[in-house]
Amino acid sequence: MDKLSALTMFVATAEHGSFSRAAEQLGKTPSALTKAVGHLESELGTRLFERTTRRMALTEAGHIYLEGARQALMQLQLAGEEVDQLQHELRGSLRLTAPPSFGPAFLNEVCCRFMVEHPQVRLEVDLNDAFVDLIDGGYDLALRDGPTDLPGLIARPLTENRILLCASPAYLQRKGMDVSLENYEQHDWLVFRHPLLNRHFWWVRLGEERIRLQQPAPRLASDNYDFLLACALRGQGLQFLPQWSAAPYLERGELVRLLPDYLLEPDAFGPWVHILYLAHRRRTRKVRVFIEMLEGYMRERGIS
Template identity: 75%
Template sequence: MDKLSALTMFVATADHGSFSRAAEHLGKTPSALTKAVAHLEGELGARLFERSTRRMALTEAGHIYLEGARQALQNLHEAADEIDQLQSELRGSLRLSAPPSFGPAFLNEASIGFLRAHPQIRLQVDLNEAFVDLVEGGYDLALRDGPIDLPGLIARPLTENRILLCASPDYLQRNPLPVLPETFAQHDWLIYRHPALNRNYWWLRLGEQRLRIEQPAPRLTSDSYDFLLAHLLAGQGLQFCPQWSAAPYLASGQLVQLLGEYRLEPDALGPWVHALYLSHRRSTHKVRAFIEHLTAFLGARGLS
């Protein structure tokens, strides 16, 4: 008997709880499903279902085999999809999760280019701060600057998460006091609040020297990075910004980098932005194509 068909019929029987309902779902006869399950049981030397006149239930061996059968069928489905897509244009859906600040910084433009290059792709992008579970959320990949040592996930670095101190020329003109660690308290500050970031002090490095700097009382705080960025561009204070966000404004002269010889330790957000995807989808052509497109996009802007 065809093993793939037998596995399909076994999984359907387990899902529907009876041979008759599973047979109706698959468009086969109950006897065909009974034979398929019996064939698998004979091959394994173990019963997969406990049967009675009133009910049937998976045995312990059946539960174990069901998990493996589901994964095998999923792998075969994904492999067939991969082969099909290798021979034709990318198509289907791709679900992505990322922090809101990635949108205007680089993801908006990168996604537009990806959709133009692959007109048969349907892209769903959820921008939120929550560190989503890719399996439970049904996501193909996530872009994150937080923890990456998570089971079942592959992390591919995209861009360095270097933090720069920035201000607008207008602010610096109105506040000519030099910006130094010892004068921080005399300047207006725009401070991003995030559960992973320390609220009391920063760690700055100058060569081999590590400085613990008390955070000054902020002029403005927010849990929205883009809200703060708008005020930074409007000349309302100083702000620490990731390089991937500040780069276009530094290039246009809308922002100026300060204390370039210092390095702010990136705290719990980590030194890199990564693309995270499930280990069993390492060969998914759509995921790989999107990551390669995004890597090229960032590289063209000197951010890879």
């Protein structure tokens, strides 16, 4: 019997817990699946399932073999995709997840460019702040700031998480006063609320010096970063912004950087934005091409 077919039928049987349900899903007969599993058991010299009249369950050997079979089938599928895409355009689907603020900052543009250059690839982009499991969610890659020491994931730095203090020229003209560490509490503040961020004070750095600043009462607080940014652009106050978000507005003069010698510590978000992907996906060409386009765009913008 064809080994690949036997492995496919074994994995389906284990996942469905039944020869009949697995057979229905694969479009085969239950007897064909029974024969395939029996062939594997004879080859291994051990039982993969414990069977009774009421139920069937994997043996200890079955659990071990299932993990290996899944990996083997996945690697064969990936290899097939790679060979196909060496000869043809990129195709298939690419699923990624990222925080909502990454969309307007750079991900919108990168995804649109990718779709133009690779029209046979279907993109699925989930924008949310939840730190989702790439395997459970079926994602090819994720963009995240914050913790990256997760098992089975490769974390590739994308851009430094440099936090700048910014305001619009309209706000500075209306307020009629400069910004300093002596008078910062007299300004209108737009403050991002997040469970990982301290609500009482900030840490800023001036060279090697670390300075603790008491947070003033905000004029506007929100858990939505892009809402606050829109208000900052409309002249409603000061806001701490990551450079990857502030860069185009600073370049166009819509925002002004204040206290340029000082940097806010990124707190729990960490010093880098990372691209996260599973180790076995690193050689997948569509993943590699998307990452290269993303990195190229960040270099083009001067924020790599």
